[in-house]
Amino acid sequence: MKKIYVVIAVFFAILLSTTVTNAQMASPDCPDGSWTKPENCWETQMTFPNNVVCSLYICYCYKKDPSTGITYYYITACSFGTACANSISDMSTVLDAAAVQLLKDNPQEVSCPTCPQSTYNAEVKFNVCYRTVDDPVNLTSTLEICSGIGSCIKHYKVCCLASNGTRIITLDSSYPTSGSSCTGGSECWLACP
Numbered sequence: 001m002k003k004i005y006v007v008i009a010v011f012f013a014i015l016l017s018t019t020v021t022n023a024q025m026a027s028p029d030c031p032d033g034s035w036t037k038p039e040n041c042w043e044t045q046m047t048f049p050n051n052v053v054c055s056l057y058i059c060y061c062y063k064k065d066p067s068t069g070i071t072y073y074y075i076t077a078c079s080f081g082t083a084c085a086n087s088i089s090d091m092s093t094v095l096d097a098a099a100v101q102l103l104k105d106n107p108q109e110v111s112c113p114t115c116p117q118s119t120y121n122a123e124v125k126f127n128v129c130y131r132t133v134d135d136p137v138n139l140t141s142t143l144e145i146c147s148g149i150g151s152c153i154k155h156y157k158v159c160c161l162a163s164n165g166t167r168i169i170t171l172d173s174s175y176p177t178s179g180s181s182c183t184g185g186s187e188c189w190l191a192c193p
Contacts, residue, residue: 001155031074037061041077046084046097054084058098062108070111073102075126075155079142082134091132091143092191096154097123103158103169110169112160120155120172128152128181130191150180152192 030037041059048054059077064070078098088094103122106112111123129148134141155172176192 013137019029030076035063035072035074036059038107041079042102042105042159044101044105046080046101048084048088050078052081052084054081056080056098056101058102060102064110069121071108071122073099073122073124074100075102075124076142077142077144079140082136082141084141091189093125094143095130095152095191099126099154099156100169103156104167106167110158111166112158114162115159115168117157117159117170120157122156122158124154126158126191128176128180128191129184129188131184131187131189146182146184146188148180148182148184148188148190150177152176152180 036187038060041057043055043057045053046056057077057079058075059079061074063072065072075095075098078094080094102124110122127145127148128150129146130143131146132141133144153176155173156157157168157170157172159168160166161168174192180190180192182188182190
């Protein structure tokens with residue numbers, strides 16, 4: 001009987017470690033060699049529309065243009081709990097929230113100018129089409145890139161309050177690139193309508 005408990009405990013330990021590893025290893029490659037991809041996806045906590053807080057894994061690439069001071073991010077995938085996914089009627093809001101959360105958390109430790117910021121200094125880009133893939137075993141939902149033409153681009157003004165260093169993120173502009181459209185199946189949705 002003792003052997004059975006040990007086997008079950010080992011099985012659950014492997015299952016739990018697989019859940020985290022799968023979410024962290026979901027990151028596709030960067031668009032080209034000028035981008036840097038962190039070793040693991042960024043794990044953060046995010047409050048979803050139903051006021052449930054879930055872990056969110058954001059897979060991304062980044063680069064900084066020293067001549068303009070603009071930091072560019074390219075979100076390649078997101079993964080989060082299915083309970084949170086069930087509260088969302090428009091999945092594009094997850095990408096918007098993931099972009100803001102990535103800028104707030106600042107995992108790349110990009111310097112932060114003192115507020116106010118007059119022009120955008122961060123650009124977040126993601127593919128124009130995604131599909132939601134649910135994993136009933138690990139109880140996660142992942143936004144995966146679907147076939148499409150174009151990108152969604154969001155410009156943000158990022159600055160820090162002089163009084164306490166709080167990062168303030170303000171959307172400056174948001175637009176799809178010209179001719180953006182989904183070319184995948186019916187399960188695909190447009191991320192920047």
